[in-house]
Amino acid sequence: MNTDSSAQPQAGCGPLVVVTGASQGIGAAIARRFATDVTGARLALVARDRKRLDAIAETCLRSGAAAAASFIADLSSPAEVERMVDKVHRQFGGVDVLINNAGRWRGGAAHEMPVADFTLSLQENLVSMFAVTRGFLPDMLGRCTGDIYFVSSTSGLEGVANNAAYCAAKHGVAGLAKALRAEVASHGIRVCCVYPGATDTATWDGSDIDRSTLMPADDVARVFVDSHRLSRLTRLDDIVLRPATPLRRLE
Secondary structure: OOOOOOOOOOOOOOOEEEEEOOOOHHHHHHHHHHHHHOOOOEEEEEEOOHHHHHHHHHHHHHHOOOEEEEEEOOOOOHHHHHHHHHHHHHHHOOOOEEEEOOOOOOOEOOOOOOHHHHHHHHHHHHHHHHHHHHHHHHHHHHHOOEEEEEEOOHHHOOOOOOEHHHHHHHHHHHHHHHHHHHHHHHHOEEEEEEEEOOEOOHHHOOOOEOHHHOEOHHHHHHHHHHHHOOOOOOOOOEEEEOOOOOOOEOO
């Protein structure tokens, strides 16, 4: 696994793809899919859990990635975001694809959730994505190219009871994507917002949901690779994915 911060990008390499929240779930599936399907892909994987992240990086290398490096950061901390961005640039150079996936679900009724928890949910799911994007955007603007993805949720399209904080944050992610798209469209940068519905990830551990009714994380991951592969003459603004069948609870 390439974790040497002094390493330099090699000529002729494939795209440099940054995936946040890459240690599990949708983020890990996205990393594996780029490693498998995009020739020469170089992966900068970001999360807080080094053990899990290193394991995903090793899997990506075995699956065909030209490079895969772990960058440990708590993205709710602006200072850690800045350090992570600097390390990625020093190790790999310019970023071609940024996938803002990291986030955390926090449920609770509006009249019961403390204001501090509501604020933390916005920080973890919305402000962190802005901070990461702000860090990598200047280089993309300078090169007039890049793909930026925001992972929202179907909760960013509708209201869900007992999920006020999460819904507010994910609606905010959608708004951020729309505003950024309007800013950078003339600079050769594509901005896509992805809205996954219920997906089979660790979020559902311990729940009474029949996980056979959930979408596979790999199905969600494929849309990132497929949309990235479109010619630069085409952009895909929004992608909504939902389970094909209604969710069922276990008997």
